[in-house]
Amino acid sequence: MSYSSKTPAIVGVLALCRIGFERECSSELERWFGERGADGYVKFEKLGGQVIWFGQAKQFPKTSELIFARQVVKLISKTPVYFDNKDRITPILSALEGQSYSAIYFDNTDTNDGNSMADLFHRLQKPLLSAAGKANILNREASQRAHLVFIDGTAAWLGISEPGETLKWPMGIPRLKMPQDAPSRSTLKLAEAFAYFMDKEEQTEWLREGLTAVDLGACPGGWTYQLVKHGLQVIAIDNGAMNEKIMETGQVEHIKADGFVYRPPRPVHWLVCDMVEKPARVAQLMADWLADGDAQRAMFNLKLPMKTRLDEVEYCREIIEERLKQAGKKIERLQFRQLYHDREEVTVYLIVK
Numbered sequence: 001m002s003y004s005s006k007t008p009a010i011v012g013v014l015a016l017c018r019i020g021f022e023r024e025c026s027s028e029l030e031r032w033f034g035e036r037g038a039d040g041y042v043k044f045e046k047l048g049g050q051v052i053w054f055g056q057a058k059q060f061p062k063t064s065e066l067i068f069a070r071q072v073v074k075l076i077s078k079t080p081v082y083f084d085n086k087d088r089i090t091p092i093l094s095a096l097e098g099q100s101y102s103a104i105y106f107d108n109t110d111t112n113d114g115n116s117m118a119d120l121f122h123r124l125q126k127p128l129l130s131a132a133g134k135a136n137i138l139n140r141e142a143s144q145r146a147h148l149v150f151i152d153g154t155a156a157w158l159g160i161s162e163p164g165e166t167l168k169w170p171m172g173i174p175r176l177k178m179p180q181d182a183p184s185r186s187t188l189k190l191a192e193a194f195a196y197f198m199d200k201e202e203q204t205e206w207l208r209e210g211l212t213a214v215d216l217g218a219c220p221g222g223w224t225y226q227l228v229k230h231g232l233q234v235i236a237i238d239n240g241a242m243n244e245k246i247m248e249t250g251q252v253e254h255i256k257a258d259g260f261v262y263r264p265p266r267p268v269h270w271l272v273c274d275m276v277e278k279p280a281r282v283a284q285l286m287a288d289w290l291a292d293g294d295a296q297r298a299m300f301n302l303k304l305p306m307k308t309r310l311d312e313v314e315y316c317r318e319i320i321e322e323r324l325k326q327a328g329k330k331i332e333r334l335q336f337r338q339l340y341h342d343r344e345e346v347t348v349y350l351i352v353k
């Protein structure tokens, strides 16, 4: 049998998202395709943790182009692959047949059903890869990868991706270990933000000794901890109490002040902010700091309202763009992302020239 390396016809995309954010994810997909003149429709179940867009398009979004999608794969069939408990390998192989893939990834939704797949993945992975290798379906030279997105133990969507289109973490979820000595679990949010938004080179240049930061809404110190760990000097602004151990590092100055009023005596390299406030108010504050030259780059959280969450993000984007334009500042980067460790919120990375 001969195998073609031609990309199969794409019938849509499947996006994994945080449970409860299907509507935002689907609106984003509709908008992305709509802006490119592609016709299609979305399908999702409330709390299903995934959204499917079916349609015809010439281009498809990379995961990093969307805010609420954790991982996006291109679908090559309008129906899932169905199998039973006795034999999952034969139907999967026959769905993969005729193409070659450099890898076969197993994905699942972040729902209870999806997360109960771990045992099955463990049992299925080796025999499936071995059978796919024998059938010439696996080929290191191939550029495309296959993704089996399991709905449950009896069905999986078959998707494909090229390197760079998906995030480097399986299902877009980075496995970060909670540092034992961190003052709060929130520390993982900033750790993930650094890992997601910044490559190694940028981290080496911008997260190091000799640099300074202001952390607004810092207590008890989870975000400050990340900055301190990288060697920065931090001014922590909050009326609350800072973790004692972090104060002992000598890298932190804690000032009890209102984060909406405080400004540093001289410009700092970083502004970070995790204050629980109206998103538009935080966006305005961040833009004001950068417009005034008090910081060059900001990483911050926007706590989203229950409804109109995507609209709120867009509104915040407009506030930031407008303010910086008024100030004659050029935006080098403005990225929004709902990280894995973000709940009802998104993280923003903003840099001005």
Ligand SMILES: C[S@@+](CC[C@H](N)C(=O)[O-])C[C@H]1O[C@@H](n2cnc3c(N)ncnc32)[C@H](O)[C@@H]1O
Pocket: 183, 184, 185, 186, 187, 216, 217, 218, 219, 220, 221, 222, 223, 224, 237, 238, 239, 240, 257, 258, 259, 260, 274, 275, 276
């Ligand atoms: C979600 S917590 C921050 C957690 C922190 N990032 C961490 O990792 O430990 C929000 C903090 O913002 C502070 N906060 C809220 N409004 C503030 C304001 N106007 N000025 C300063 N701090 C404020 C609260 O006191 C609270 O400690």
